[in-house]
Amino acid sequence: MTAPVLSVQGVSKTYTQRAGLFGRPSQTYALREVSFDLRTGEILGLVGESGSGKTTAGRIAMRLVEPSDGKIHLAGQDVTGLSGAALRPMRRRIQLIFQDPSASLNPRQTIRQILRTPLRLRGITDDAEIVRMLAIIGMGAEALDRTPAMFSGGQRQRLSIARALLMNPDIIVADEAVSALDVCVQAQVVNLLLDLRDQFGLSILFIGHDLGVVGLISDRVGVMFRGSLVEIAPSRELFERPRHPYTARLLAAAPRQGGKLTPHAEVDTGRFSPTSVEGCAFAALCPHAITECRTTRPVMREIAPDHWTACRRADLDLRPAHC
Amino acid sequence: MTLLSVRDLGVDFGGPPIVDGVSFSMKRGEIVALVGESGSGKSVASLALMGLLGRGNVTGSAMLRLNDGRETDLARISSRERRGVLGRHVSMIFQDPLSSLDPIQTIGAQMREVLALHCGLLGRKAEARAVELLHEVGIVDPQACLKLIPQRLSGGMRQRVLIAMAIAGEPELLLADEPTTALDVTVQAQVLRLLLSLRARSGMGMIFITHNLAVASSITDRVIVLYAGQVVEDAPADAFFAAPAMPYSKALLGAAPGIDSVFGARRLPTLRGQVPAPGERGVGCRFAPRCDAMRPTPCQTQMPDLQNIADGENEVHAVRCGRWEELAR
């Protein structure tokens, strides 16, 4: 097997927080011993709790944030220690698409100017490649002399994808890149990313909250909870046969067309219990917790081919009701 | 009892109308979803009916009837009157969570200001209420959160802080523009249930703007679809999800991948073309260029009226399509 394009190995990230104005500073984990591979030509989805470290994981993979511990390999090469000039060539190989395209496109520049910047960095001066790229994202050359304000949100998102692609990256990190788009435009962008993967073998780390979208676009999906990766498996397998109770809970909570919620009488207090450092991060919320869950931290293990879970209970049947 | 009655609301910025003859009304405690593609006018319409549109010409009215019997036309409220109403009786969660928070003040300072202004709470009382509110929106460690500046919070945490601030004054009307886009589905469900409990407890009515129809489905009583500035369907939620009448509504429902049906599909169905720019609308149905059910007549020759197709006497299921009856067969 070839080396994965990106390999995140045992990465942790801590931030210092103070409890109270004069309190002792304490360490909180934004990420805790997270490992995953992004395979060549793969779309890997990342879902999970808000604040669980998805963005941090993406930014660490891009070396925009320094890991506190662990290693990052790019196409087999250890890039963890690289800095300054040595980092620059790797930066180009991995590009980020932001959630908000308006914030990332300079409103005073024309599309021509915006799209020339990445080419200049690669030492290319003619516009042929720009026009070719516009065709890929479904636009004509007439777009070149317009400014970002003259495009719709979805068109702007496609333009920011074009800019990222002109860097000729191997990897795209799409952090909630379609969350702010309406369903029609979202469908266009999702289809575009799938086409790009099929045509150019691009590898994509796709972070999102809409499980329908993530499930459709991804080959495999990883699930995060409070800084840990708790499950990772081929997309269909994960949705149809989740092996971690948090994944099951997430799937059950997904809104469905025609579905209805009821008001809750009281706040679900379980969710506020502090994360235990020793045991399973999900123990306080887990309906299946046993004594060991609170005392020893479960490790990831392969419960079925290519299906990894950090839940110690292999006996659970967590299949969604309708399957 | 009617909470808000919007009549013939129109907005233009000197050119053709961006919001065009929008009318609907909502009862006290009712939750209405406003859906439609990007650029259909959801944000402009809602800012206008809150009297918050900075510039632009607003026509029509948005009568609000408060619990205490007071009536105000929100679309033309004076700025002095607005200060008395906004935040306390009516509040709003804006579409962009980043620009709605002050980047240099801590969350605690910003929440204390809101609590002093709209609830008259100060000192320890304000502190305790802030913690309670953050708790309710599912922030794991509220005390720590209060001490941070927005930049140190994840996207979903910021969005929840804004929701907490908007509901602090227990408003009678809440206008929420895409309030849960950055939340994971469990937190999203929790926040939506919290909003439902607020409605049950205090009779809060809500206009919920979203493009996520599954989210709209989970909490709304009624769905209003906007297209190119017009209302094209206004239906009870059950009827809307069971049998949408307007071809555009059907297309919207089809474009979102449901979690139960994602496998097997390799691509998402898309809708060709885009919402016509205000200057490029024809005389007929504004959806005609993209509609699979289009027939040159009547679709391209005559603008369909918004007609009520509900069976019941007092029900409203309005649709703007000249062929709805044929298509329903």
Ligand SMILES: Nc1ncnc2c1ncn2[C@@H]1O[C@H](COP(=O)(O)OP(=O)(O)OP(=O)(O)O)[C@@H](O)[C@H]1O
């Ligand atoms: N600069 C920082 N200082 C302190 N804490 C931080 C900082 N950046 C991130 N964090 C914390 O790290 C955790 C993970 O944040 P991250 O943005 O990676 O979450 P996320 O999974 O992307 O969440 P969301 O789905 O809400 O975007 C959060 O608890 C956040 O508060």
Ligand SMILES: Nc1ncnc2c1ncn2[C@@H]1O[C@H](COP(=O)(O)OP(=O)(O)OP(=O)(O)O)[C@@H](O)[C@H]1O
């Ligand atoms: N200040 C303004 N001046 C001129 N045109 C404007 C102004 N604000 C908005 N528009 C135009 O009004 C139309 C409707 O915009 P609006 O922001 O209401 O859309 P929306 O339905 O909220 O879309 P989204 O889902 O992307 O938020 C768009 O075509 C937009 O370009």
Ligand code: SF4
């Ligand atoms: S290890 Fe224990 S607490 Fe953790 S998810 Fe599995 S059963 Fe639940």
Ligand code: SF4
């Ligand atoms: S009036 Fe005609 S074009 Fe418009 S939605 Fe109905 S069928 Fe389609």
Ligand SMILES: [Mg+2]
């Ligand atoms: Mg994030």
Ligand SMILES: [Mg+2]
């Ligand atoms: Mg809007």
